[in-house]
Amino acid sequence: MKKKDKRRGAPSEPSSGFSRRNFIQTLGIAGVSATLPLAQGCGAPGSGPDVPAEGIGPSAVEIALNVNDQEVRVQVEPRVTLLDALRDHLKLGSADPVDLTGSKRVCDRGSCGACTMMIDGRTVYSCTTLAVEAQGRKIRTVEGLGKDGKLHPVQEEFVECDGLMCGFCTPGFIMSGAACLEKKPNASRDEIRAALDGNICRCGTQTRALEACEKAARRMKGRR
Amino acid sequence: MPYQWPAKRTLIGTSVPRLDGALKVTGKAKYAFDRNLPGLLHAKILRSPVAHAKILELDLTAAEAMPGVKASHVVKTVGGELRYAGDEIVALAAETEEQARDALRAVKIKYDVLPFEHSEEEAFKKGGTPKVDEAGNVEEALSKADAVIEGTYSAPVITHVCLETHGLVAWWKADDELVVYASTQAVHNTANGIKSDALFKGIPNLKVTCETPFMGGGFGSKFGPDIQGIIACQLARKAKRPVKLMLERDEEHWTGGNRPSAFAKVKAGATKDGRLTAFDAVTFGTGGHSGSAEFPLPYIYAPETRRRKHTNVAVNAGDRRALRAPGHPQGCIVTEQVMDDLADKLGLDPLDFRIKNIPDAGLFKTLKPIYEKEIALGAEKIGWKKNRHSRGDQTPGPIKRGLGCALSTWGGGAGQAQATCTIHPDGSVEVAIGSQDLGTGTTTLVPLVAAEILGLQVKDVTGKLGSSIYPPAGGSGGSTSCGGVSVAVGVASMKALALLFEKVAPKLDAKVADLQASGGRILATNGKSLSWKQACAMLGQQPVVGSGDRKDGDTKDDQGKIVSVMSSQGVGGAQFADVSVDIETGEVRVNKIVAVADCGMVMNRILCESQVLGGVIGALNSALFEERRLDPKTGLMLNPDLEWYKLAGHTDIPEIEVHLLDYPERGVIGIGEPPYIPGAAAIANAVTNAIGVRVGDLPFSPRRILNALAKK
Numbered sequence: 001m002k003k004k005d006k007r008r009g010a011p012s013e014p015s016s017g018f019s020r021r022n023f024i025q026t027l028g029i030a031g032v033s034a035t036l037p038l039a040q041g042c043g044a045p046g047s048g049p050d051v052p053a054e055g056i057g058p059s060a061v062e063i064a065l066n067v068n069d070q071e072v073r074v075q076v077e078p079r080v081t082l083l084d085a086l087r088d089h090l091k092l093g094s095a096d097p098v099d100l101t102g103s104k105r106v107c108d109r110g111s112c113g114a115c116t117m118m119i120d121g122r123t124v125y126s127c128t129t130l131a132v133e134a135q136g137r138k139i140r141t142v143e144g145l146g147k148d149g150k151l152h153p154v155q156e157e158f159v160e161c162d163g164l165m166c167g168f169c170t171p172g173f174i175m176s177g178a179a180c181l182e183k184k185p186n187a188s189r190d191e192i193r194a195a196l197d198g199n200i201c202r203c204g205t206q207t208r209a210l211e212a213c214e215k216a217a218r219r220m221k222g223r224r
Numbered sequence: 225m226p227y228q229w230p231a232k233r234t235l236i237g238t239s240v241p242r243l244d245g246a247l248k249v250t251g252k253a254k255y256a257f258d259r260n261l262p263g264l265l266h267a268k269i270l271r272s273p274v275a276h277a278k279i280l281e282l283d284l285t286a287a288e289a290m291p292g293v294k295a296s297h298v299v300k301t302v303g304g305e306l307r308y309a310g311d312e313i314v315a316l317a318a319e320t321e322e323q324a325r326d327a328l329r330a331v332k333i334k335y336d337v338l339p340f341e342h343s344e345e346e347a348f349k350k351g352g353t354p355k356v357d358e359a360g361n362v363e364e365a366l367s368k369a370d371a372v373i374e375g376t377y378s379a380p381v382i383t384h385v386c387l388e389t390h391g392l393v394a395w396w397k398a399d400d401e402l403v404v405y406a407s408t409q410a411v412h413n414t415a416n417g418i419k420s421d422a423l424f425k426g427i428p429n430l431k432v433t434c435e436t437p438f439m440g441g442g443f444g445s446k447f448g449p450d451i452q453g454i455i456a457c458q459l460a461r462k463a464k465r466p467v468k469l470m471l472e473r474d475e476e477h478w479t480g481g482n483r484p485s486a487f488a489k490v491k492a493g494a495t496k497d498g499r500l501t502a503f504d505a506v507t508f509g510t511g512g513h514s515g516s517a518e519f520p521l522p523y524i525y526a527p528e529t530r531r532r533k534h535t536n537v538a539v540n541a542g543d544r545r546a547l548r549a550p551g552h553p554q555g556c557i558v559t560e561q562v563m564d565d566l567a568d569k570l571g572l573d574p575l576d577f578r579i580k581n582i583p584d585a586g587l588f589k590t591l592k593p594i595y596e597k598e599i600a601l602g603a604e605k606i607g608w609k610k611n612r613h614s615r616g617d618q619t620p621g622p623i624k625r626g627l628g629c630a631l632s633t634w635g636g637g638a639g640q641a642q643a644t645c646t647i648h649p650d651g652s653v654e655v656a657i658g659s660q661d662l663g664t665g666t667t668t669l670v671p672l673v674a675a676e677i678l679g680l681q682v683k684d685v686t687g688k689l690g691s692s693i694y695p696p697a698g699g700s701g702g703s704t705s706c707g708g709v710s711v712a713v714g715v716a717s718m719k720a721l722a723l724l725f726e727k728v729a730p731k732l733d734a735k736v737a738d739l740q741a742s743g744g745r746i747l748a749t750n751g752k753s754l755s756w757k758q759a760c761a762m763l764g765q766q767p768v769v770g771s772g773d774r775k776d777g778d779t780k781d782d783q784g785k786i787v788s789v790m791s792s793q794g795v796g797g798a799q800f801a802d803v804s805v806d807i808e809t810g811e812v813r814v815n816k817i818v819a820v821a822d823c824g825m826v827m828n829r830i831l832c833e834s835q836v837l838g839g840v841i842g843a844l845n846s847a848l849f850e851e852r853r854l855d856p857k858t859g860l861m862l863n864p865d866l867e868w869y870k871l872a873g874h875t876d877i878p879e880i881e882v883h884l885l886d887y888p889e890r891g892v893i894g895i896g897e898p899p900y901i902p903g904a905a906a907i908a909n910a911v912t913n914a915i916g917v918r919v920g921d922l923p924f925s926p927r928r929i930l931n932a933l934a935k936k
Contacts, residue, residue, distance in 0.1 A: 089320075102251015105257070201387070204840065
């Protein structure tokens with residue numbers, strides 16, 4: 001499984017009170033008063049967003065993405081994440097807009113799992129994957145999970161077992177569960193639990209999300 | 225005859241999976257965050273980067289000239305005070321999110337940085353005027369008590385962490401017509417809040433509609449448009465294009481609401497036969513830069529002699545908002561730990577001690593037998609008699625195990641709500657109500673209730689909600705939606721059915737009073753019947769419409785007191801925790817929680833259970849993980865994210881057993897908040913029972929556990 005529980009692991013960013021964004025934002029504020037303690041010790045500038053990626057950018061480029069077995073073309077700056085590209089930019093570049101907002105942006109830094117997609121069969125946090133990196137690979141989102149108008153067994157069981165409440169984390173849970181069971185339909189309860197461990201839910205649906213995945217596993221196992 | 229629920233129910237109380245489930249699991253459900261309208265602009269807010277400051281200079285010239293920028297709005301200008309890190313200054317709307325972020329960095333601003341307060345303990349030491357609540361002579365009562373305990377207990381500020389952040393998409397369809405797609409738990413309040421805002425109330429004949437078919441969590445923090453909603457509407461008006469403004473995760477932590485902290489120093493006394501005789505508490509807490517931090521204390525129990533001095537203190541941080549049973553978890557956390565400390569000191573079973581001290585007056589008179597039943601059931605399911613030992617697990621080895629219990633209470637009465645039920649000549653039925661679904665299941669509840677009354681199946685009824693175009697209903701807070709919506713929809717359906725009966729009674733050679741709707745048919749006592757479709761066809765061209773108000777469910781009793789047989793309020797709950805603590809690493813693992821919930825008439829069993837499960841998990845988060853940390857040096861929040869602001873992952877979730885106590889004779893009572901209240905206190909008591917010392921301060925991080933053990 002892809003996910004390491006970052007909350008338990010080494011910090012990916014210093015806990016200085018700065019998120020990536022407000023850090024950048026703070027650096028950019030001109031004329032900050034000298035008494036402001038924040039301007040010091042914030043790391044060296046130069047790692048900011050103005051350094052262009054090699055070869056393309058910084059202005060928008062057209063890229064092609066294979067999403068749910070469909071090719072979509074999209075105009076994005078190289079800094080745009082796969083998540084944002086699919087959620088917000090498809091309408092800009094496509095004559096026949098595909099609206100893919102099922103994957104959610106919740107933490108925007110790879111710690112909650114709401115943006116989980118599959119790339120070449122493996123789950124990724126699409127909020128920490130650049131759209132330009134995903135070119136030429138098979139991207140699968142929650143919208144592409146069902147086949148021929150039928151829900152995926154994991155989706156069906158989430159509805160039946162009530163593995164969801166507000167539903168905002170649900171697409172991420174479903175992708176994690178489906179990826180786990182497609183790889184290993186006889187996954188044990190602990191294996192499913194580990195697969196879902198990188199997904200955060202605030203309503204408290206974990207108990208029944210697990211139950212749903214276990215039921216789906218029994219069905220998927222039976223099918224083989 | 226007052227309106228009442230049918231004596232024989234075929235749908236109410238059964239398990240109906242949520243009707244919008246398929247839309248949510250396929251990603252097709254459109255939340256505010258997902259609204260992409262043609263020509264949509266994205267807005268971002270520049271916020272104070274410091275805990276307290278005054279704006280000295282502000283210049284937007286460069287920012288407004290940045291690529292893609294279409295509109296700006298100044299919230300605070302030169303001379304304005306910024307009260308916390310995250311306070312709004314300026315907002316910009318641009319073609320893309322990236323451009324909006326870039327442009328914010330071009331805003332030229334100078335601050336005069338001012339002194340700030342980051343710690344409620346420090347603020348409390350500096351003084352303040354406490355509110356004193358006193359009954360009897362506490363000193364005397366304490367001196368006469370057989371056992372006296374003294375302890376400090378606290379719960380930090382925690383934030384709501386709605387997974388869908390606060391915000392909305394604003395779209396001016398015309399100069400005097402605004403539609404917002406908002407993440408809100410109150411569609412009517414949100415529309416009205418925008419309409420009455422100073423920026424817009426001068427617009428003649430302004431029409432505002434709030435659309436919220438889905439929303440990603442509120443927990444008490446989303447009752448109006450908020451400042452960012454107003455900003456989005458104003459930017460959209462200036463740019464003459466739709467604008468999306470959803471908070472980023474860090475902004476959500478800073479400004480999207482939080483639960484006030486609670487610090488308590490308590491001295492309490494009891495007699496050796498287990499009567500709580502004195503409760504003396506000095507308490508304080510912060511609700512942010514201007515919010516209060518009230519909580520009930522003592523909670524549930526009401527010793528005749530008590531004194532409480534409470535001080536609300538201010539820190540330079542975002543303001544409080546209601547969070548799932550506001551005040552109650554804090555009151556419960558403090559009181560229920562005190563109760564265990566006293567029981568342990570007296571050598572009494574904490575369960576017996578609790579039962580003995582549940583008041584015999586008011587609501588608690590009704591609840592006392594319910595609590596007794598809940599405690600007996602919970603104790604059996606957690607294995608209390610067999611496994612609960614006296615304070616401190618004496619078995620060898622580093623893993624210590626313990627059990628704990630806590631009680632809760634809540635109102636949950638029916639909130640304001642109106643609904644219409646329309647029966648069409650083709651047999652279709654529409655029920656409209658301006659309520660909303662927070663994930664609680666209102667979308668499923670509305671057709672379920674109507675179908676029950678009309679003798680149909682859930683799928684035969686179309687529920688229309690989540691928009692302010694429907695009849696007004698209150699915000700979903702205080703666990704009032706289930707009651708309000710059920711009664712309003714129930715009565716509207718009864719009235720519509722009565723109109724249908726009038727039409728069809730002659731055709732069945734029967735009187736209206738002799739008809740009933742059941743199993744998709746209209747049945748007369750004379751044995752004649754019509755299918756639902758046949759009956760509706762007799763309406764001719766016009767549908768019949770029944771209008772229901774929650775108040776229609778009220779009636780007066782013999783003493784002239786208003787009562788409702790369809791809903792009521794006042795519930796008691798009990799939760800039990802089984803935990804293991806590693807005294808070498810300080811790690812706490814919850815093995816099992818048993819939650820016994822009282823919720824009157826259960827409407828939809830599976831969704832009701834989900835509410836309880838969610839409450840238990842929320843409480844577990846607050847007991848073990850959650851804490852807003854402010855940096856003493858800068859006043860900035862250190863963990864405005866989802867890795868350092870910790871929430872349970874799947875492997876942290878224990879076995880959870882839910883038991884619903886069904887009391888249909890009490891009518892509908894809300895269940896959203898009550899199960900969130902007692903879990904943290906139950907875990908706290910279980911931890912103390914395991915390791916033999918009181919930790920007192922939440923959350924139970926390894927550091928706090930080890931520190932408490934070191935003081936042993």
